Amino acid sequence: MISSALMILFALGVFSLPVIPALRELRRPSDCAPLDVFAGNAADTRAYLDKAMALRKADASMPPAEVLRLSEVWVGPSFQEFSAENAATARAIWATEPQVLRPGSISPDALKHVATVHAPSLVVASDCLAEVALSADQSIQLQEGAFARKLCAPRIEVGVADPEKTIEVEGTSSVPLTGATWKDVPQWWHHPGNLAFSLEQGAPKGATRVDGDIVVAGDLTLGDDITVIGSIKTGGTLTLGRGCQVTGNCIGTDVVVGAQSVIGGNVIGDNTVVIGQAAQIGSTNSAASVIGTQVALKNQCSVYGAVVAHQQILATS
């Protein structure tokens, strides 16, 4: 009887051990602040710059030091003048003149706290590793071999891109996406596995279009010169051939946009996104983004909007 009672007491003692710190935490809370849902917005948006621009608009003669103090944005004619002294308070750098970003243009120490760099126009030189977000009022030009993380400008190009192209639909005839099934209710072409689709042999270039969104569970490979009026979503790799046109978005685990292709919407991949040579994403009238873990931008391609890589953007040939 006594041994049973002792056993019960021992068991209760063991089970109550974790309750002691729990009751202490309940009585004297040390960690009960709500998560901050308002945090982190400024680092991801132009909020810092907007604050600084509003200040400048209100008072153009405001000294840079005062703008920096009020908005956490350092304003100066060029990056070279940004120093480690300003780095402690600056979260953004705003150069008022066009800039060329070269390795060492801004000292790494000075960049420690900076989230974004802005200029009227920017050139990112070869071998330059831009870890901060870059934005420009007019354009960002990446030279071959440049690395970046986040780019935002009305026009982003690698090397010198072709003039802006538009999606040509006139003169094309609508064809079914062979191998896929049209679903009336969600209104898309659907295929449960991998699918490859190309123009029939001898068909004139750019004369064929597929109307409607395309949803493929596996990989999708579209041949050259195919036009899609809609968006494409794949559960695997999406590969677009040379000269393809897509009016909507392209989404896949990995996405490869062929050379000379024009995509009207966004290009988004879970892993790798490759934008082919002289391809174009978005347009002046319709901004778009390219997002992936790794993004490769090939020579002469252009993006009208933003490029975001969770790891790295590489300008390559």
Added chain:
Amino acid sequence: MTFLKLFGAIALAAVSGTALAAPTASNGLPGWVSTTTTVLLIALAVILLTYGVRHYVFGLNRLFTPQRRTFEGLQVTEWPRLVVFIAAHNEEAVIGNCISALVNSDYPADRLLVVPVNDRSKDRTREICDEWAAKYPTVLKPFHRTSGRPGKPAALMDAAAFAGDADVYVVFDADYVPGKGLLKQIVAPFIDPEVGVTMGRVVPYNVDRNLLTRLLDLERSAGYQGDQQARQNLRALPQYGGTVGGIRVRALHAVGGFREDVLAEDTDLTFRLLDKGWKVHYVNTAECYEEVPETWPVRVKQLQRWAKGHNQVMYQYFTRSFVNPHLTLRQRIDSLMLLLCYSVAPLTLVGWLLVLLSYLSQPGWYFALGASTLMLAVYGGFGNSAAFFQMAAAVKLDGNSRRLLLLPLNFIGYIVSAVTITRGAINLVLDTVFKRELKWDKTVRFRTATAVPEAANNPTPTAAPKQ
């Protein structure tokens, strides 16, 4: 694999224990009682073990695999036309904060319309909405509903007709306070043609009130940071929760709008959309404050409504989900487990009763060595603690390690939830048998002062003084 071997060993031991013990009657109870209890116990244990494994898979996924960030970072695109509904019935204490946060959103103003849906309120909700509308006439257009069927789904359907053309609807409850970037985050996945609804993350702001709010804070972390994001990562089925979520208007029309005769119109909508081939996308970074219940009676009422509503949907979609051709095998299994999740609590309680019955009906040596002991260990030690493990993983990911000290006290919340959910399940059966109409109970608010238009730059809610 180790877990699987463990389950195998437990099941084998349990079955062999049954075979040995079945013919024997003891403690005056007939032999068939012990056999039946053991068989039922094994069946329940298998179900609970499956849920245990699910919790561990989710927890480990969140701890050790990278979060899928498909649309994260999308800031520049042609944003769709968006209508934001704020469902409000007597919400004078909270609605100002919600409106304030939305008019401060970074969503392009020319693509945005905020519609507070004042559903037959008898307090100052109408005046507050009108004051805000006067200050933001282009973005804010209140809808004052004075008649019609009560309840959120009916009110939203009327409001949708009032709001006019849109590509996407986003719905908030009036006590919610979204972050500045939330609308873009929650709308971004709609660039994927397959996405029919999106769901953001709910974060309690009144965490520090008492034990209940602190436990609910842990529970919300487990539900969103843990459960929903793991399902998103694993390409399973995240769930639309009826608030802090976006709906593709075309998809909503294709499935016939919100149903007015169900209590959980959100879960119902999720399964109707899945039925047609659309997907749900969860966005963990789209965070929004909510006010969690501060008293146990309010919590019990809320949970009971959820349980009834969810089980109502389960009866309708259980078989259909399993044969849904749009879902992969993994998604079908997840959908069944999701539908059954409000059945786990009643099953656990039944299991505990069976363990007791088993103790009374089995010979002593059997209880010491046999299935009952194993099942007891399974319930108490493995199945239930798996949910606690998932909670711990989620809270740790949120960077709030010290609040994990409260985890043992969550057993109180667990017991209250188990009993409440069981009551909800029983009530639903009684409602069906006696043909009682389902009633929508509004959740009581605890905030005392709402934001006014002059305070538009500070949407953070003011909590009531601590009791």
